[in-house]
Amino acid sequence: MNLKFLAKSSSGSPYTVSFEFTDGDITASCTCKGAVFYKMCKHLIGLASGDESFLYNPDQRPQLKTLQSWIESTKLPPLLLSYNQAQKAKEQAEKQLNKAKSSIKKILLVNREE
Numbered sequence: 001m002n003l004k005f006l007a008k009s010s011s012g013s014p015y016t017v018s019f020e021f022t023d024g025d026i027t028a029s030c031t032c033k034g035a036v037f038y039k040m041c042k043h044l045i046g047l048a049s050g051d052e053s054f055l056y057n058p059d060q061r062p063q064l065k066t067l068q069s070w071i072e073s074t075k076l077p078p079l080l081l082s083y084n085q086a087q088k089a090k091e092q093a094e095k096q097l098n099k100a101k102s103s104i105k106k107i108l109l110v111n112r113e114e
């Protein structure tokens, strides 16, 4: 069985994300650069996690449900959950870091002259 999705991309034109389900194993691929270089990308993880915000075409919600049922038959759900929790924590930490940095900058004026 095979599912193809169009995933939103920051550049505008969508990426094609494919999932193949054979004998209980899922093979996934995405046409973005991240997937080509690292064999993993946020589109693959986002769609595998059932995140509708990655769908370029909202009409593909039913296919996303099908993908979810495939995912649930594997060992992926707890791994995706811990990935997504860590990702959220990372974003919060980055936000906090930027806030702290700009507060420090207001007080500690860095001398840019050599």
Ligand SMILES: [Zn+2]
Binding pocket: 015, 030, 031, 032, 033, 034, 035, 041, 042, 043, 044
């Ligand atoms: Zn991708």
